[in-house]
Amino acid sequence: MTKGSRSAAMPGQIASLKALLSPRGWSSQISAWIAGLFAAIFEAGSLALILPLATFVLSAEPAAIGPIAVSRESLVAAVILLYVAGLAVRVFALRFTMKTTLSVGYGLAARLFARVLDQPQTWHTRHHSAELRTLLLHDAQELMSLVTIPLGRLLAQGALVLCVGTLMLVVRPVETAVAALVLVTCYALVFALSGQRLTAITATQIQNHALRHRYSTDALNAIREVRLSRLETEFSRSFAAACEGIAASGGARTLFSELPRLMLEAVLFAFLITFMLLLASGREAQDPAALSTLMVFAAAGLKLFPIGHMLYANLASLRSGQPLLDKLARFVDGLEPPLEPAPVPPVTNGFTLDAVSFTHHGSAAPTLRDLSLSVGRGTSLAITGPSGSGKSTLIDIIAGLIMPDAGAVEVEGVRLTARHAPDWQGQLRYCPQKPALFDTDIVGNVTIGADFDRDRLQRALHIACLDDLPFPAEGHPVGELGRRLSGGQVQRIGLARALYGAAPILILDEPTGNLDARTAERFLDRLFAAQGDTIVLIVTHDPRVISRCAQVLELDGP
């Protein structure tokens, strides 16, 4: 899919859509569109039978469909049957197409969410979570209302207009041709004039939606700082401006979609006057055949005018959806492809780092350069050094969260790649520098992702010094990101979570950073007493921790 093809109208949109939808989603979508198409053809068929029925009713002559003569009963039965069948197909198609299209849309959001969760750590650090939420919760669904639903309706309504139009052309060629010319010119004019504007309106809307998510996420994540720095007004103003922007562009979009309808009303008014004049002249009234064709014309017109307008509205919607489709297609292009997982042998001897180097994206100098290290089973290693020297980066590399630019982590002779990361992570427990808590209770936070075992839970809570809390570990919600707890409590819950699972490697980033001296000592006593042959890696500035570790690695600093 090239960028050029995306900016083209429908073929580009279909190419982008094809890339976004899974093969299953794509085939469901096509079946939904085909169902809509069938419904439209049935509807046109039932309409076509009005002509012989009207002729029959008005003239009392034997009715005929083309050269075939038909009886009154069979004609009435055929009309009713076809009408009811058309109605049934339409009801089924309506439900089926909507349900399928929506499930394809929500399926796209779900698929993108799974892909986003699977992206490497370095990818996540380059994306704001609000930007991702906008894409998953707004853009992926808006794509349905702006692109896939209108595209399906366009096909069905196009088929209906074509069938009914052909019928009208047979009945009244001149009038139909004139009416079609006026209508098509009317719509084409507005479409040509508003096309660019519609695309620009959606681009502004997308931007404002992203800004709303961004402002609300930033402000609510940092509510304390917002209050203390008196930023409430600034954030509410920016949020309100983005909302206002969305409302304004929504209004402009409605105007452009409704403009042709207003023009059409004027045209219809002119038709009505002409029709009345014709009736007044009395010539048409004397001719039942002419009257019956006029009836068909009126019935078809009744059907066609709103559908003709919807056809335009759907085309306009597709045009508006182009920037959204571009945004989603660009996003999917930027995702890292899923990797085939590879197994890592169980750690029996330990692991080594072989000449590992790493430079953060956008950083001028490498954070780690040619670092080699060997860590044996049952040992403890303190990783220390000035702030910004790369301690957390190093353990992210050891944990397989980021891949080194050069060199590798080696486990039992296997040099780890991104494909090994999921299996490797199953062999380690990691408490980050700022553990993230989920809004459940302590027990839920500690045991999350693992089988529940009360003995292991008690042990983990004990080592992490969580056995003397002023509230129960079970049933007391910790709040979003642990906001209802103290900093040291959040840290200890993070530690307990790492200690709960049995794994040969335990990685703790600044475990005593938020703990008082007494609690830190207690925690270290319990941790090392329970170590066994676990490899313990601890990032720390704390001399008490350094003095207890068997090995020390000092990073030089930036």
Ligand SMILES: Nc1ncnc2c1ncn2[C@@H]1O[C@H](COP(=O)(O)OP(=O)(O)OP(=O)(O)O)[C@@H](O)[C@H]1O
């Ligand atoms: N995602 C990132 N993108 C770009 N640069 C980063 C990223 N994460 C860290 N850095 C930079 O890499 C360097 C090392 O950061 P790191 O977090 O590893 O330091 P640290 O030794 O753990 O420091 P501290 O003791 O303050 O926690 C710093 O200069 C930091 O700004």
Ligand SMILES: [Mg+2]
């Ligand atoms: Mg750090």
